[in-house]
Amino acid sequence: MRRLLRNGFALFMLLASPFTLAADSLVAHDAWVREAPPGAVVLAAYLVLENQGAQTDGLIGVTSPDFEAVDIHTTEIRAGIARMIALEKLPLPAHGQVVFAPGGNHLMLLRPRHPLAAGSHVTLDLHFASGTRLTVVAPVQAGAGPAHQR
Numbered sequence: 777m778r779r780l781l782r783n784g785f786a787l788f789m790l791l792a793s794p795f796t797l798a799a800d801s802l803v804a805h806d807a808w809v810r811e812a813p814p815g816a817v818v819l820a821a822y823l824v825l826e827n828q829g830a831q832t833d834g835l836i837g838v839t840s841p842d843f844e845a846v847d848i849h850t851t852e853i854r855a856g857i858a859r860m861i862a863l864e865k866l867p868l869p870a871h872g873q874v875v876f877a878p879g880g881n882h883l884m885l886l887r888p889r890h891p892l893a894a895g896s897h898v899t900l901d902l903h904f905a906s907g908t909r910l911t912v913v914a915p916v917q918a919g920a921g922p923a924h925q926r
Contacts, residue, residue, distance in 0.1 A: 802825070802829070802868070803826040807821065808915055809821045809822075809898045809914050809915070810822070817886065819892065820878070820883065822878065824874070827869060827872055833908070834868055835902060835904060839900075839901045840901065843898075848864075848884075849863065849883070892916050898915075900914060
């Protein structure tokens with residue numbers, strides 16, 4: 777019986793370890809949400825995602841209890857006109873990072889469930905192709921926010 781338990785535990789640890797390593801290798805920081813005028817139905821969130829692991833991953837979805845929907849977008853300039861492009865997946869290279877900043881990648885926050893003014897916070901649940909999930913709490917800030925102050 778003792779041997780069965782030991783082998784079962786070893787198998788569990790072997791199967792669980794890739795998920796633990798993946799969760800430890802993905803890091804989000806410098807998150808913030810741009811304050812919008814009262815009554816706005818769309819806001820934007822920015823952050824930096826780092827993949828400290830050896831395997832490529834990808835952001836495949838975002839949910840938030842503060843919004844009805846969250847989309848992953850990038851901005852492209854075509855013929856001198858900026859266009860927002862919705863992304864199904866945003867690749868996150870091994871040992872690399874992806875920056876979400878005004879004029880580039882961003883999270884489109886749709887239909888806020890309550891008023892959000894500077895000083896409040898937004899919870900974002902990031903879903904990755906590896907099965908990893910990260911929860912990020914982002915402050916709502918007026919103006920350009922920390923991404924432009926670097």
